[in-house]
Amino acid sequence: MSVFKRFIRNSVMTVLVGGLFSQAQASDPALPLNKLKISNRAQCAVDSQKPTASIFLLLDGYNAGKAAHTLAKNIGADADQMSLESMREFRLASSAMLTDIMNRLLTGQLPLLPMNIKSEPLKVYASLLKSCTGKVYCEALNSYLGKIWQVSNRRLAGENILWSTIDNFTTDNVLTYKGANHISCSYVKRFSALQGHLHTPTIDRLGLQEMAQAWVERSKYITHCMDADPNLDSRNSVVQLDVKTGDPDEWNQKGFDFWNSVKIYLSWAWRNSNLPAKSSPRFAEMFRSVALEESLMLVPNGCGSVTKPECDGETLSMNSLRELAAPNSKDTEHIVPVPEGPEKGLIEKGPRSVNDDFLGTQSFESASEWLANFRKNYVQARGSMKNRLQTSVQFLNMLSDSMKPAQLTEFVKPLAFSKEISSGHRDELYYLCTELRLAGDKRIDFLKSDIDQISQLSVMNKAFEGSDKTPQDVVNYFDELSRGVLPFCDALETTNTWNIKDYIVNKAGFQDWAKQLLSISDPATTTTEIKPLAYGPPLLVWNATQGNIEGNVICMSGIDCARKAIRAMVDLHAVAKYAEAFLPVSSTVNSPDVFNPYSELAACKIYDPWFVTKRNNRRLMADLASTALFGWNFLPLYVDVDFTAPKVTSFNQLVQNGVIKFDPNIQKSKMEASLIADFGPLLGAPCAVSIAPTSAKNFDFYAFKGISVNYCDIKSRGQVVGDSDGSLNPREPKSRAYCGGCSLNFVGVASGVAVSSASSGLSLNPIKLGVYLFRAVHRFLTGKKDKVNIPQTFEVDLAKTAEVYKKYGTIPEKCVSMLGQGYSCHEDICEAKAAEFFERYTHGKIHSISTHDAEQDPKTGLPARSAYRRSWIRSSVCDGDITLSFTCSGNGENFKTQKRRGGLYGVSKDCRNFLGHNFWGF
Numbered sequence: 001m002s003v004f005k006r007f008i009r010n011s012v013m014t015v016l017v018g019g020l021f022s023q024a025q026a027s028d029p030a031l032p033l034n035k036l037k038i039s040n041r042a043q044c045a046v047d048s049q050k051p052t053a054s055i056f057l058l059l060d061g062y063n064a065g066k067a068a069h070t071l072a073k074n075i076g077a078d079a080d081q082m083s084l085e086s087m088r089e090f091r092l093a094s095s096a097m098l099t100d101i102m103n104r105l106l107t108g109q110l111p112l113l114p115m116n117i118k119s120e121p122l123k124v125y126a127s128l129l130k131s132c133t134g135k136v137y138c139e140a141l142n143s144y145l146g147k148i149w150q151v152s153n154r155r156l157a158g159e160n161i162l163w164s165t166i167d168n169f170t171t172d173n174v175l176t177y178k179g180a181n182h183i184s185c186s187y188v189k190r191f192s193a194l195q196g197h198l199h200t201p202t203i204d205r206l207g208l209q210e211m212a213q214a215w216v217e218r219s220k221y222i223t224h225c226m227d228a229d230p231n232l233d234s235r236n237s238v239v240q241l242d243v244k245t246g247d248p249d250e251w252n253q254k255g256f257d258f259w260n261s262v263k264i265y266l267s268w269a270w271r272n273s274n275l276p277a278k279s280s281p282r283f284a285e286m287f288r289s290v291a292l293e294e295s296l297m298l299v300p301n302g303c304g305s306v307t308k309p310e311c312d313g314e315t316l317s318m319n320s321l322r323e324l325a326a327p328n329s330k331d332t333e334h335i336v337p338v339p340e341g342p343e344k345g346l347i348e349k350g351p352r353s354v355n356d357d358f359l360g361t362q363s364f365e366s367a368s369e370w371l372a373n374f375r376k377n378y379v380q381a382r383g384s385m386k387n388r389l390q391t392s393v394q395f396l397n398m399l400s401d402s403m404k405p406a407q408l409t410e411f412v413k414p415l416a417f418s419k420e421i422s423s424g425h426r427d428e429l430y431y432l433c434t435e436l437r438l439a440g441d442k443r444i445d446f447l448k449s450d451i452d453q454i455s456q457l458s459v460m461n462k463a464f465e466g467s468d469k470t471p472q473d474v475v476n477y478f479d480e481l482s483r484g485v486l487p488f489c490d491a492l493e494t495t496n497t498w499n500i501k502d503y504i505v506n507k508a509g510f511q512d513w514a515k516q517l518l519s520i521s522d523p524a525t526t527t528t529e530i531k532p533l534a535y536g537p538p539l540l541v542w543n544a545t546q547g548n549i550e551g552n553v554i555c556m557s558g559i560d561c562a563r564k565a566i567r568a569m570v571d572l573h574a575v576a577k578y579a580e581a582f583l584p585v586s587s588t589v590n591s592p593d594v595f596n597p598y599s600e601l602a603a604c605k606i607y608d609p610w611f612v613t614k615r616n617n618r619r620l621m622a623d624l625a626s627t628a629l630f631g632w633n634f635l636p637l638y639v640d641v642d643f644t645a646p647k648v649t650s651f652n653q654l655v656q657n658g659v660i661k662f663d664p665n666i667q668k669s670k671m672e673a674s675l676i677a678d679f680g681p682l683l684g685a686p687c688a689v690s691i692a693p694t695s696a697k698n699f700d701f702y703a704f705k706g707i708s709v710n711y712c713d714i715k716s717r718g719q720v721v722g723d724s725d726g727s728l729n730p731r732e733p734k735s736r737a738y739c740g741g742c743s744l745n746f747v748g749v750a751s752g753v754a755v756s757s758a759s760s761g762l763s764l765n766p767i768k769l770g771v772y773l774f775r776a777v778h779r780f781l782t783g784k785k786d787k788v789n790i791p792q793t794f795e796v797d798l799a800k801t802a803e804v805y806k807k808y809g810t811i812p813e814k815c816v817s818m819l820g821q822g823y824s825c826h827e828d829i830c831e832a833k834a835a836e837f838f839e840r841y842t843h844g845k846i847h848s849i850s851t852h853d854a855e856q857d858p859k860t861g862l863p864a865r866s867a868y869r870r871s872w873i874r875s876s877v878c879d880g881d882i883t884l885s886f887t888c889s890g891n892g893e894n895f896k897t898q899k900r901r902g903g904l905y906g907v908s909k910d911c912r913n914f915l916g917h918n919f920w921g922f
Contacts, residue, residue, distance in 0.1 A: 032184050034242040035822050036211070036796040037302060038197045041354040041598055043791040044303040045609035048599035051255020052304025055591075056188070057239040058297040059094055060375050061087030063290045064283070065235065071286060086283050087234040093279035093287065094296065095225040095239050099183050100275055101265045102243065105258055106183075108176040110152050111163045112257040113264055115308070121168040133458070133658075137587055145268045175254060177246050184242040185225035187232060191361035191370065192221040194798065195240075197302050198595055199357035202787065203794045203820035205811045212805030215798040233368035236375060240301060259298070259306040263588035267292060298591040303354070303598070306591035311604040313660035314459075316342035317580040318592040319600050324377035325370075327360040334381040334578055337513035338447070338570060341577045343604075343651050343662050351607050352597060359595065382582040389575045389583065392568035393467050396474045398554060399565060402540055405477055408565075409484030411539060411558030416488040423503065424533050428559050430498055430505045433489035435514050435566050440482030446517065451475065451573050458658025459579040460572070471572075478569045485562060506530070511563065513570045532560040605664050606648045612790050615643045616783035623776030631772035638772070640674040795822035821892075827851060829892035834871045834884050837895075841902055842914075844877035867894070872907075880908025882915070 034054050039047060068086030072079040104110040117126040124144065132138030144166075151161050163169035191198070193207075193214035200207050214221060223229070225239045245251040251258075269275050270292045277284035300306050309315045320342040323332040333339045352358070364370040399408070416429060438446045454460050455472040464471055492498070498505065507520045509530040515521070532555070538547070539561055540554040548556070555561035575583070581590065593599040601607040622641035630637045652663040784790065796819060804815055804825045815825035823832035831851040839846060851871040867887040874881055885903040888895045897903035906912035 032242075032244075033186070033194065033240075033798055034184070034244075036195075036197045036798065037793055038200050038203060038355065038796065039303050039793040040201065040788050040791070041351060041607075042609040042612070042789050043793045044354045044596050045598040045602040045607055046791050047303035047793075048305050048309055048593065048596050048602055050252050050304050051259060051308075052300040052302065052306060053243045053245050053251065053255070054301035054304075055241050055259075055306065056299045056301050057095065057098060057241060058299055058371055058374070059091050059234075059237045059239065060295045060371075061090050061235050061237070063295050064090035064287060067286050067290060068283065084230070084234070086286070088228060088230065088232075089280035089283050090287060090290070090295075091234040091237050091239075092226055092228060093276045093284070094292075095185060095187075096279040097269060097275040098241065098262070098266060099185050099225075101262055101269060102183050102241070103181060104152055104156075105261055105265075106175050106177045106243070108174045109155050110261065110265060111148065111169045112173045112175065112254060113261040114173070114257045115260045120173075121170065122173070124167040142268060142272065145265070146272060149265075149269070149273060172254075173257075175250075175258065177244075182244040184240075184244070186222040186240045186242075187225045187227055188222055188238040188240050188367040189232070190221050190366050191364075194218065194221055195301070195361070196796070198355060198359075198361055201353075201355050203796070203816060205813055205816050208796065208801055208816060208819050209805060209811045211796060211798055212802045212811065215802040216806065233366070236368045236371040238367040238371055242301075256305075256308050259591070263298065263306075263591065266296075266589065267587050293587065293589050296589045298589055299594045300591070300596065303596045305593050305596070305599055309593060309599040309603040311600070311662045311664065313341075313343075313457075313577075313662070314580045315603060316346070316600050316662070317578045318590060319594075319597075320345075320578060321378065321581050321590070321592045322359065322594045322597065324381060325359045325374040325594055327363055327373065332377075332381070334582075335384040337511075337516050337574065339574055339577045342600075346600060346604060346606055347648060347650070351601065354596065354598060358597075378582075381578075385575050385578065385582040388571040389463055392571045392575075393464065393469075393474075395554070395564060395568050396477065397468050399540065399561060400469060400473070400477050405480035405484060408481060408558060408561055412485055412562055413488060413558075415535060415557060415559055416485075416492060421497075423506075425535075426498065426503065427506050427509050428533060428563075429492060431509055431511075431514075432485070432559050432563055433492065434518075435511060435563060436482060436485055436489060438514060438517055439566050439570055440478060441486060447570065447573055450576075451478065451569050453653075453655055453660065454569075454572050454576050456655040456658065457576055457579070457660065459583065460576050461658070463575070463579060463583050474569070474572070478565060481562060481565060511567050513567065513574075532556040532563075604648065604651075604662060605646070605666060608646065609789075609791055611645050611669075612783070612786055615645075616780060616790075618643055619783065620776060620780040623779060624773075627769065627772040627776055631769040638676040640676060642672045644670045644672060794820040796820065797822050797824075800824040828890075830869060830886075830888035830890075830895065831871060833888060833892055833895045834869075834886055835873075837886070837897060838871075838873055838875070838882075838884055838904075841904070842875065842877045844875040847874045847876065849873050878906065878908065878911035878914040880906065880911045882906050882911045 037047075065083040065087040069079045069083040071077075072082040101110065105112065113125065114120040114122065117129055120126065128138070128141045128144055132141050147166050148163075151163065151166065154161055163174065188195075193200075193211040196207065196211050196214075222240070223232070225241075245255075271288050276287050280287065298306055307315075309319070320332075320334070324334070333345075357363075359370075361367070361370050364373070403411075412432075415425070418425070421429075437444055439451065440448060442448050452475060455470070455475045457471070460471045469477075507515075507518075510518065510520060534548070535557050538553045538556050539558060541548070541552050542554060543552055546552045555564050581592070598607060598609075602609065619641060622639070626639040626641070629639070646669045647667040648664040649667055650665045652665065654661045654663065800823070801811070801819050804819065805811055811819070812825065818825050818829055818832045821829070821832075823829070823836050826832040826835055826849065828851075831849060834851065835846050835849055838844070838849075849871050851869055853869055867889055869886060869888060871884045871886075872881050873884060883905045884897065885905075886895060886897045901915065901917060904915055904917075906915045906917055
C-alpha cells in the first residue's frame with residue numbers, strides 16, 4: 001500500500017488521535033521530577049563514571065515536517081499546516097515510544113542488552129554483533145530483536161514466557177521494578193531553577209527559594225511531554241525524562257546496559273514495531289522513512305552518563321559536540337580544514353567550571369531557542385563533514401578508476417622536469433611538493449600517520465559503504481602516489497628550482513588546509529581565485545566531448561590531479577577526527593555528555609577528582625611527622641611538605657578494535673619540601689627563612705596570621721629541545737624558592753619558648769608541641785574546605801522545598817542544610833530522616849511530628865542511650881498517633897530504625913490496624 005493511500009486511510013483516525021492527545025494535554029503538569037543533584041566539579045568527574053537517571057531528549061522535527069510538506073503537495077493538502085501537525089505528532093510519537101521502551105526495560109518486559117559482550121553469556125547476541133560489525137543495519141540482528149519484541153508483547157498480555165527461550169538471558173539481564181510507571185516525562189518550555197543543577201554551584205537560602213518558586217509556578221516552565229498544545233514548539237523541543245530507580249547499587253551496575261538497550265530498541269522499534277502507529281496512526285508509515293538517528297539526541301541531564309566514557313576517539317569526538325551547544329560556538333574546530341582533534345583540546349583547556357551554565361541554557365527565552373542554536377551549529381558542522389566525505393570519496397573513486405598511481409606519476413614527471421618553466425608553473429610545483437611533504441612524507445610526518453590510521457577505523461569503513469573503494473584502497477593509492485612523486489620533489493630541491501633570482505612563491509595558491517598548517521593568511525586585496533594551469537587538454541573530465549568547459553573538468557593536469565588527491569586524503573583525515581559525532585555510521589542515536597566536561601577529563605586522567613583529598617591526607621601525615629621531629633624540642637625548625645598534581649603531557653595513540661585509544665603520558669605527582677628555620681627568637685626578632693630548592697612554592701609561613709612582612713624570590717625555568725625527528729620536546733622545568741618573613745604570631749612565640757626552654761635546661765617544650773600540632777590540624781581542616789576539588793554533592797527535593805517555602809513564605813536559614821540533603825525541614829536532621837523514612841515506609845503524608853530523646857536512666861538522670869530517639873507522628877494513613885523509634889547521632893549519621901516492625905507502633909487502634917500490629921483486637 002502506498003504512503004498516499006495509507007495517509008487517506010489514516011486520516012479518519014485524526015479525531016481519535018486528537019482525543020488521545022487532548023487528554024494528555026489536560027493531564028496534571030505536576031510531574032514527579034527526580035531530586036536535583038548539585039555537584040561540584042570533583043563530584044561531577046566521579047559521577048561521570050556512573051549511569052545517569054535523568055536525560056534530555058533533544059528532538060528536531062525538521063525531517064518529519066519536510067516529509068509531510070512534500071506529501072501534502074502531492075495530495076493537494078495544506079502543506080504548511082500538515083508540516084506543523086507532522087512535527088507535533090513526531091514529537092509525541094517519539095516521546096511515547098521512548099517512555100514505553102524504558103518502562104518495559106525497568107519492569108522486566110524487555111531484557112537488557114549488555115554493552116560488554118566479552119564477559120556476558122549472551123552467546124547468540126554476541127555472535128550476531130560480531131557478524132554485523134561494520135554494518136549500520138543488520139538483518140540478522142533485526143530478526144533477533146524482532147523475536148525479543150514478540151515475546152515482550154506476549155508477556156505484557158499476561159503470558160509467562162522465559163527470556164532464556166531466545167538466548168542465555170539470566171536475572172543479571174533483567175530489571176524487575178514493581179509498579180507500572182517509572183518514568184517522569186516533561187516537555188521543557190524554558191530552562192529554569194527546575195534544572196538548577198546546571199547553573200547552581202552550591203546550595204544556599206536564595207538558591208533554594210528560587211527552586212521553590214519555580215516549582216510552585218512550574219506550569220510556566222514545564223508541561224507533560226504528551227501535551228499536544230499547538231502553541232508548543234515541535235520543530236525544536238526538549239523533553240526531560242527522569243527514571244525512578246530502585247536500589248542504587250543495582251542501578252550503578254546495570255544502568256549503562258539499560259541505556260544501551262534503550263538506544264538499540266528505540267531504533268529498531270521506530271522502523272519495525274507498531275509503537276509509532278499507536279501515537280500517530282496518521283503519519284506512522286511516513287515516519288518510518290525519517291532518519292530517527294539524525295533527528296534525536298539523548299543527553300544526560302547533569303553529571304551522569306548514558307554511555308560510560310572511555311579515553312578513546314569515539315568518546316572524545318562525541319563529547320566535542322558540547323562546543324556547538326554554547327551560545328558563541330562559531331569558532332569551533334569541527335569545520336576547519338585540518339582539525340587538531342578533540343584530544344589536543346583536552347590538555348590545553350584543562351579543568352573548567354561545570355555548573356555555572358557554561359552552555360547558556362538560561363540566556364535564551366525558551367528551551368526551543370537554545371536547542372535551535374545547538375542544532376543549527378550541529379547541522380552546519382555535520383553538513384561540512386558529509387560534504388568533505390562525499391566529495392573526497394567521489395573524486396578518489398573517479399581518479400583511481402581512470403589511472404593507476406604509476407600512471408599519474410608519469411603525468412607529473414614531464415611537468416616536474418620541464419626545461420621551460422614559467423613563474424606560475426614553478427608555483428604549482430612548489431605547492432605540490434610542499435603539500436605532499438605535509439601529508440604524504442613519512443620522514444616529516446605532519447599528517448601521514450593520521451592518514452594511515454583512516455583505513456583501520458571502523459567508523460571510516462562504515463562511512464565508505466556504497467563506495468567502489470575501501471579506505472585501505474585509497475590509502476594504498478595515496479601511498480604509491482607519494483612514493484612516486486616525492487623523489488621528483490627531492491630532485492627539484494637539489495637543483496635549486498625555487499632558489500633563483502627574483503622568484504618569490506605566490507603563497508595565495510596553496511590549498512586552504514596547507515595555509516592553515518603553514519600559518520598563511522590571504523592578503524586582504526586577494527579577490528580572484530588562483531586556478532590550475534593548463535598544459536594542454538584537461539587530464540581528467542566528466543565528459544570527453546565537452547572539453548574544458550566549466551563544470552566538466554575534474555583536474556587539469558598531473559599536478560592538479562595529484563594536489564586534489566592530497567586534499568581528498570586530508571579531508572578524509574579531518575572527517576575521521578569527528579566521524580562518530582557527525583556521520584550516519586551508527587544505528588543508534590547519539591548520547592554525548594554535553595553538560596559534563598569532566599567525563600572525558602576523568603577518563604583520560606587529566607583530572608583526578610580524588611587528588612586534593614589524597615594530598616590533604618598526605619600533607620597531614622607529613623605535618624605530624626615534622627611535629628614529631630621538631631615540635632617537642634628547642635630546635636626552631638619546621639619541614640613543610642606539599643605535593644604536585646599528576647599532569648598529562650601528551651597521548652600515545654593506538655587503534656584497537658577499530659577505535660583510536662588514547663593512552664596518556666603522565667608526569668607523576670612529586671613531593672615538594674621546604675625547610676623553614678625560625679631563627680628570629682634567637683636574634684630577638686620573630687623572623688624566619690624558607691629554602692625550597694626544588695619547588696617554586698611561595699611558603700605561607702604561619703598558620704596563625706599576625707602582623708607580617710614576607711618576601712619570596714621564586715624562579716622557574718625550562719627549555720624546549722628540538723629532536724631529530726622534527727618534534728619539540730619540552731623538558732621538565734626546574735624551580736626553586738627562597739623566602740623570608742617577619743611576623744608577630746604564635747609560632748614565633750612558640751619558638752621563643754623553645755629557646756627559653758633550652759636555656760633553662762628543659763628538653764620538652766609543650767607549648768611549641770601544641771602549636772605545631774594545631775598548625776597540622778588547622779591546615780588539614782582548611783584543606784577539607786575546598787568546595788571545588790573535593791567531591792561534594794547536594795540533593796534537593798523540589799516538592800519538599802516548595803512545601804517549606806509555602807509554609808514560611810521564604811526558606812529559613814535553619815532549613816538549608818536539611819533541604820540540601822533532600823529532606824524536608826524539621827527540628828533537626830535526625831527528625832528529618834525519621835519523617836522521610838516514615839513517608840517512604842507507609843506511603844503516607846505526615847501532618848505533624850514531635851521527636852524526643854530516650855527515657856532517662858533513673859540512676860544517672862541521662863538518656864538510657866544517647867542516640868536513641870522516638871518520634872510521635874500524625875499522618876494521613878490513620879486516625880491517631882504512630883511512634884517511630886530509631887537511633888541517630890547529632891549530625892544525622894548512623895540513622896537506623898529498630899528492626900522489629902520497622903520501629904513503628906500504632907498508639908491508636910486505627911493506627912495499629914493500619915500497621916497490622918493489632919494482635920489483641922483493641
